[in-house]
Every structure is written in structure tokens, then in C-alpha cells.
Amino acid sequence: MKIKDLIDANLFTVLNQGKDVEQEITKPFCCDLLSICMSKTPKGAAWVTVMGNINTLAVLSLTDASCIILAENAVFDEPALEKAKSEGITVFRTELPVFESALAVYNLRND
């Protein structure tokens, strides 16, 4: 499954469409504590979190996650949105809780 497939599925609101929508999504991954995310996020993961600040983007690029999904309608602050735009990172938002968000990605991937 590619990022563009997740966009086309219309499961989540697209806050920012990144530059590489052809990138593969490997699996969903849920975590909010950045030290744990930093060492455990799988490459290419669709990272489900409620942390929407600039540090989320730093961790995404260091771990090579493919995109961010903000669950629980979590706030993505202005500096973070600007950085996502300038770096071309795809960010989604949904009112779904963390588990349901990840499950939606998982189900779509296994369709």
C-alpha cells in the first residue's frame, strides 16, 4: 500500500499531502513517547500519534516513517504544519481513537 492509496481511501482528513505519495506504507505503528518512537518506529510506518508538534516531524525523518496520522483529532500546531509543508511530509488527521486509526490502516493494507 502506498501513501496515495491511503489518501484515496478517504479514511482520514489530509492536513498536508507530502511530496512522495508513491512511498510504501509498511505497517501502522502507535506511540507518543518520543524516545520509544525513536528506537521502535519501523521504516515506512504509518505513525499514529496524538503528538502534533515540530518534534514529531524530527522523529519521523530520523526513523524513516512514511507518514503521520493524528488520532483523536489531536492538534497539529502551526510550526509543525509549516515544517510538514516545507519538508513534504504527509500528515493525516482523524477523530478516531489511536487503535481504530491503526486498525483502519491495517485493514486497508490487507484488503
Place this chain on the structure above:
Amino acid sequence: MKMDFMGVHHIMTDRITLNYEVSAEDFTRAGEASSDVKKKLKQMGVEPSTITKVAIAMYEGEINMVIHAQGGQINVVISPDEVLMKLADRGPGINDIEKAMEAGFSTAPDNIRALGFGAGMGLPNMKKYSDEMQIETEIGKGTTVTMKVFLS
């Protein structure tokens, strides 16, 4: 030694030195030094698993300089055999290093925790993902963390 690494030996005949200034409490730039080093290692064709080790260890150290100290300098030397990272801050120093190294121990205040930091996993991660780590600290003066990740 892995085959894909042999090439790097040929490309990297010299050492590369990188210096970064880390400013205090500037979360908008936190992680930039680590990202830059990661990018350089990638360009050099260093093995992805080695890059991951450097990225994790250095990011945690960089974040600690921002949240626990008043910023400082990071000096990175990439040579054919290793990546040497020296993170020197002008912070309060670490009172009890043994305690600070414990998984889950953190003195991060609530406003910092609200950003996703303060899991108390930074120093344990640095220890785990680097091949050698040394901490020099003086109360009221600052802390210097030196880490090495071997490239073979």
C-alpha cells in the same frame, strides 16, 4: 565485515568533521543536527542499521542538551572506522549519573512531557545504541557526553 560496507572504505579515506551549535529551549530546531548527520552518512553509503544507531544515540543526546541544559556544541567526526560524537553543554550537570542512567528516570517538567519527551529512556537509548559512551559532568558547569558507533 559486510560486503556493502567495503565500498565505504574506498570512498571514505579522510575524516569528516561536523560542528553544530545547539540552542537552549529551541524545539523548532531540535533534531536538526542529528538529521544532518544522518543525511551525510546516507550519502556516504553507510549501512542503514549503523545509521539508525547513530541517529537514535545522537538525537537523544541533542534533545537532552535542549531540555536539560542550556544548549551547547556538538562535534561529530566521521572516519572510516567510526562515528565519534561529542556533545558538550553548559547546563547544570548531572548529580547522580547512575540514577540518570536508569530506564524511566526523568526530571523533565510537565510542559516538556506534554511534548512527548521525558520517558526517561534517553540515556538508556544512548548507551544501548552507541558502541562506547562516556559521560563527564560537573555540577553548575555542564556535561559532555562522548559516544562512538563503529562502522564495521
